Amino acid sequence: MKRWGEPLADHTEAHALASHHKHQFETIEQQQETSTLGMWAFLVTEVLFFGGLFCAYTVYRYLYPHAFAAASHHLNYVIGAINTAVLIGSSMTMALAVRAAQLGNRRSQVVFLLLTIVLGSTFLGIKVVEYHDKFVHHLVPGPHFQFEGPYGREAQIFYSLYFAMTGMHAVHMIIGIGMLATLTVLAWRGRFSAEYFTPVELGGLYWHFVDIVWIYLFPLLYLIREGG
Amino acid sequence: MSQHVVPFKIYAVIFATLLLLTLVTVDVATYNFGMMNIYIALAVATAKATLVILYFMHVRYAPALVGVFAAAGFVWLLLLLTFTLSDFITRGWIAGFMG
Numbered sequence: 001m002k003r004w005g006e007p008l009a010d011h012t013e014a015h016a017l018a019s020h021h022k023h024q025f026e027t028i029e030q031q032q033e034t035s036t037l038g039m040w041a042f043l044v045t046e047v048l049f050f051g052g053l054f055c056a057y058t059v060y061r062y063l064y065p066h067a068f069a070a071a072s073h074h075l076n077y078v079i080g081a082i083n084t085a086v087l088i089g090s091s092m093t094m095a096l097a098v099r100a101a102q103l104g105n106r107r108s109q110v111v112f113l114l115l116t117i118v119l120g121s122t123f124l125g126i127k128v129v130e131y132h133d134k135f136v137h138h139l140v141p142g143p144h145f146q147f148e149g150p151y152g153r154e155a156q157i158f159y160s161l162y163f164a165m166t167g168m169h170a171v172h173m174i175i176g177i178g179m180l181a182t183l184t185v186l187a188w189r190g191r192f193s194a195e196y197f198t199p200v201e202l203g204g205l206y207w208h209f210v211d212i213v214w215i216y217l218f219p220l221l222y223l224i225r226e227g228g
Numbered sequence: 229m230s231q232h233v234v235p236f237k238i239y240a241v242i243f244a245t246l247l248l249l250t251l252v253t254v255d256v257a258t259y260n261f262g263m264m265n266i267y268i269a270l271a272v273a274t275a276k277a278t279l280v281i282l283y284f285m286h287v288r289y290a291p292a293l294v295g296v297f298a299a300a301g302f303v304w305l306l307l308l309l310t311f312t313l314s315d316f317i318t319r320g321w322i323a324g325f326m327g
Contacts, residue, residue: 032231033291040294044301051305055312062316081254085247092243095234095284102233201231201286208284212277218250219269223257 020196032198039202043209050213053165057220060157067154071147072224074139075162076130080222083126084214090119091211098204104194106187113184113200116207120177127170134159162221169217172210179203232289242283249276 025031061068097112138146139159147155183203186192192200253272257265282288287295 033294036290037294037297040297044297044304047301047305048308051308054305055308058309059312059316062313077254077257081250084250088243088246088250091246091280091284092239095239096236099233099236099239102231205285208280211284212280215276215280216270216273219253219257219273223253223269225257225260225265 020198028195032201035198035202036205039205043205046209050165050168053161053168054216054220057161057165060154060161061220061224064151064154064157066226067151068158069224069226070149070151071155071158072221074137075222076133077222079126079130080218083123084218086119086123086126087211087214090116090123091208093119094204094207098197098200101187101192101197101200102194106190106192109187109192109200110184113180113187117177117180117184120173120180120207124170124173124177127166131163134163165217165221169210169213172213176203176207176210179206232286234283234286234289238283242279246276246279 020031021028022031025034093112093115097109097116100106100109100112134140138144141156141160141163145152145156145159180203183200186199249272253269256268256272259265261268281298285298287298
């Protein structure tokens with residue numbers, strides 16, 4: 001521990017060696033742990049942000065269980081399952097990108113970041129096809145909404161939640177892909193090393209969080225059984 | 229090297245388990261267990277989320293404080309859901325009692 005007013009000579013010397021080490025942190029490990037904790041604090045606010053949507057979903061599903069089951073049958077669960085696998089795959093490549101960064105392997109880091117972008121974009125592409133299908137079949141809430149059977153009004157609530165939740169998730173994916181593109185450029189330029197790769201680590205946390213949101217959205221939206 | 233590097237094998241096992249659990253959740257939904265369906269689906273989703281948080285997000289290897297932060301988010305989410313449902317689920321009881 002250094003006391004105030006003590007000479008910083010050795011400190012600045014170490015600083016020159018590890019330029020990413022900010023002076024307010026004792027060690028680069030402490031700096032890294034602080035960044036991770038800060039990112040988690042942000043992710044907790046994200047849990048509660050999506051939590052509001054999940055809470056609205058819970059209330060309406062409790063009130064209209066049959067309508068939710070009927071409306072859910074118009075979603076293609078095979079496409080949903082494929083998209084879940086694609087997103088889990090992108091989490092895998094992201095984890096491997098962080099691992100490559102830890103090992104200081106620039107080439108595989110860039111490759112895995114690019115693969116994550118490709119899988120994330122595939123997910124969004126499939127989502128576009130699904131959204132288009134909902135427009136064609138008049139399942140988008142609004143004046144043109146049509147739903148056969150006794151649950152027209154309640155089905156519209158289901159699809160409002162469907163678009164709000166998957167739409168908010170997709171916005172997070174788009175932001176995530178922008179973030180990954182930035183990280184790829186930085187990694188390509190050799191800005192990260194085994195000693196300093198905090199942006200990749202934190203980007204990974206964000207990407208995995210978005211994956212977790214979808215892990216809950218998939219069964220809740222696509223796999224509703226009558227009476228369940 | 230300041231951080232624990234997770235072996236590739238562990239990532240591969242977690243990845244395979246996540247895909248397997250996705251198949252399980254799709255398959256279970258084709259059977260009618262009545263009210264149990266939603267609980268099974270949520271249990272499988274929570275198992276998957278836990279694996280992602282512990283291994284992909286390195287919480288298992290991080291300082292305990294990170295785990296506390298992560299858990300706090302979900303505890304508050306549970307509070308939100310519990311108190312909201314304690315309202316909606318009991319509304320019918322009071323209507324029945326009054327009527």
